[in-house]
Amino acid sequence: MAVINNVEKVAVILRNQGVISPEQLQEIRRLMEPPPTRHRRRAVHELRKARKEEKYAPDVISAMKLFSIAGKPVDEELIISVVAKEYGIPFRKVDPLDMDAKVVSETLPKPFALKHHVLPVALLGRELTVATPEPEDAAVVQQIVVATGYRVNHVLSARSEIDKTLKQFFGFQTSVAMAEKEVTGQQAGLANLEQLSKLKSEDEISSSDLHIQNAVDLLLHYALTNRASDIHLEPKREHTVVRMRIDGALVETQKIPRVVHGAIISRIKILARMDISEKRRPQDGRIKVQREGKESEMRVSVLPVAFGEKAVIRIFDAEMALKSLEVLGFFPEELETYKRFLAKPNGIILVTGQTGSGKTSTLYSSLKHLYTPETNIVTIEDPIEMVVPEFNQVAVNPAIDLTFASALRSILRQDPDIIMVGEIRDRETAENAVQAALTGHLVLSTLHTNDTASSLTRLYDIGIEPYQIRSTLIGLVSQRLVRVICEHCKTDVVVAPEELKAAGIANSKPLTLKKGAGCDKCRFTGYYGRTGVHEVMDITENLRNMIDGETPDTAIRQAARKAGMRILQENAVRKMLAGVTTLDEVLRLFSL
Ligand SMILES: [Zn+2]
Numbered sequence: 001m002a003v004i005n006n007v008e009k010v011a012v013i014l015r016n017q018g019v020i021s022p023e024q025l026q027e028i029r030r031l032m033e034p035p036p037t038r039h040r041r042r043a044v045h046e047l048r049k050a051r052k053e054e055k056y057a058p059d060v061i062s063a064m065k066l067f068s069i070a071g072k073p074v075d076e077e078l079i080i081s082v083v084a085k086e087y088g089i090p091f092r093k094v095d096p097l098d099m100d101a102k103v104v105s106e107t108l109p110k111p112f113a114l115k116h117h118v119l120p121v122a123l124l125g126r127e128l129t130v131a132t133p134e135p136e137d138a139a140v141v142q143q144i145v146v147a148t149g150y151r152v153n154h155v156l157s158a159r160s161e162i163d164k165t166l167k168q169f170f171g172f173q174t175s176v177a178m179a180e181k182e183v184t185g186q187q188a189g190l191a192n193l194e195q196l197s198k199l200k201s202e203d204e205i206s207s208s209d210l211h212i213q214n215a216v217d218l219l220l221h222y223a224l225t226n227r228a229s230d231i232h233l234e235p236k237r238e239h240t241v242v243r244m245r246i247d248g249a250l251v252e253t254q255k256i257p258r259v260v261h262g263a264i265i266s267r268i269k270i271l272a273r274m275d276i277s278e279k280r281r282p283q284d285g286r287i288k289v290q291r292e293g294k295e296s297e298m299r300v301s302v303l304p305v306a307f308g309e310k311a312v313i314r315i316f317d318a319e320m321a322l323k324s325l326e327v328l329g330f331f332p333e334e335l336e337t338y339k340r341f342l343a344k345p346n347g348i349i350l351v352t353g354q355t356g357s358g359k360t361s362t363l364y365s366s367l368k369h370l371y372t373p374e375t376n377i378v379t380i381e382d383p384i385e386m387v388v389p390e391f392n393q394v395a396v397n398p399a400i401d402l403t404f405a406s407a408l409r410s411i412l413r414q415d416p417d418i419i420m421v422g423e424i425r426d427r428e429t430a431e432n433a434v435q436a437a438l439t440g441h442l443v444l445s446t447l448h449t450n451d452t453a454s455s456l457t458r459l460y461d462i463g464i465e466p467y468q469i470r471s472t473l474i475g476l477v478s479q480r481l482v483r484v485i486c487e488h489c490k491t492d493v494v495v496a497p498e499e500l501k502a503a504g505i506a507n508s509k510p511l512t513l514k515k516g517a518g519c520d521k522c523r524f525t526g527y528y529g530r531t532g533v534h535e536v537m538d539i540t541e542n543l544r545n546m547i548d549g550e551t552p553d554t555a556i557r558q559a560a561r562k563a564g565m566r567i568l569q570e571n572a573v574r575k576m577l578a579g580v581t582t583l584d585e586v587l588r589l590f591s592l
Helices: 007-015 024-030 040-052 056-060 078-089 100-106 109-116 138-148 159-188 193-199 201-207 210-227 258-271 332-342 359-370 404-412 428-438 450-460 466-472 497-502 541-546 553-562 568-577 583-591
Strands: 119-124 127-132 150-156 229-233 237-245 247-257 283-291 293-307 307-316 345-350 378-381 392-395 420-422 442-447 473-485 490-495 509-517 528-539
Touching: 007 024, 007 056, 007 078, 024 056, 056 078, 078 150, 078 159, 078 450, 100 119, 100 159, 109 138, 109 159, 119 159, 127 138, 138 150, 138 332, 159 210, 159 237, 159 247, 159 258, 210 229, 210 237, 210 247, 210 258, 210 307, 229 247, 229 258, 237 258, 247 258, 247 490, 258 283, 258 293, 258 307, 283 307, 307 553, 332 359, 332 466, 332 473, 332 528, 345 359, 345 428, 345 450, 359 420, 359 473, 378 404, 378 553, 404 420, 420 428, 428 450, 442 450, 442 490, 442 541, 450 473, 466 473, 473 509, 473 568, 473 583, 509 583, 528 568, 541 553, 568 583
Parallel strands: 127 150, 345 442, 345 473, 378 392, 378 420, 420 442
Antiparallel strands: 119 127, 229 237, 229 307, 237 247, 283 293, 293 307, 473 528, 490 509
């Protein structure tokens, strides 16, 4: 019997390695005893069955939800790592993003890999590293040596991770390979390729081909499991590169053969309800994906480039976008001020920042904060980023003359309480927003500016009169996103005074700050997730009087700081000193 399927043996290893207590070992043993039976014959039968029955020990033990002596949950990962230690075999956490699709799916036959839970994780020269959950896998390793001719380096990994990764890669690679064969195979069989391509276009294959459907499903699923915010499909001369954005950085995840690119793009276009025959113009659409009972919105944009159509899929995780205000990264004082803005019955609140600074998330969270069954919340968006049942959402559509301005006019006749305008870009929209605020509505919107004070100049530039701003503006929030240090590999780093100076910190002595050393949980980036950095400007009486169209931004900013406003950079530095983010992230933010 494999060691890993022997609950008794694994439990003893856990005890040997000092992970569990003698009492916990007894508890596991009691669980494994066959249930008491009245008839001896039956008891013997049960006993034999229990002995023969191979149960994956980590599943049995982790189901007991024990805690180790060190206070860690005794889960599959811990169990496998302890078994690895006992046998002196390296433990390796499986990171799908770190895998080479070719190595995973082409080194070993699929049935063999799945049957023995063998994941080929790396191939360096003639040395193949394989992960299995079983320490005594000599026979399997020998079979791999014979079958591949490589030297084999054995590591241990959690079986659930191995199986998941095998399925993902075999699924995707097989689907793509089958589709490729279907396209090329048919072409090769005919003498006149030209004629064939006219008879049967790639589109025809794509819309009905099961392999292509599977490949696209797997790709979307893969992105969701790996917390990606964007998927890029980029056609190149040789093949299509798939890259995903995770915590703000793009990572190459897959390569797709050139020949199936068109079919994959067509499938995505069908899902996003685009016109698949249109290949020369950019198109936009959206896809709804159900996964584990949760719904995710994906916004798709297709753009023709040199080697075909490039697709970018933006993923909006419903739970991510509808976070409560408390977890957006506001400091308590700033959150309190911002909540005070939201509590006003009418007026305008502006959230400013660059593209990708999380403005829309802040607006959604604000509306969620304001929602009650008695309020009518209407949004005008370009396009609707995420469908929220509690809101009445209108999408701007210039083709039928439905603009921010015209939609806002119509909405005012629909008795709204709170209005969210996606972005104020022109005078008409700005004036309608002012009108709405003056007639008793709370209006939330965004501006594409760098900080709070410069937003006033931007409004003047659009053509809004200072008195209109004075009579409606409640407050401004400017924001950016910084990467958060990975909790699993956070360590100290001593920073010299010269380096601190770049972040505006005058310190004569070095400071001990935090950074991520890099671990498998954060894919060795040292970061996990992102958080907001904010600058909140409360339009007090004093500031209101300064909005005269003549007082420069810098003076207003200074007055606001005097009244207690912390600017973006100050708050970024506070996050760094609190060990949330790194000096690098702060400097990156300063350079923007
Ligand atoms: Zn880490």
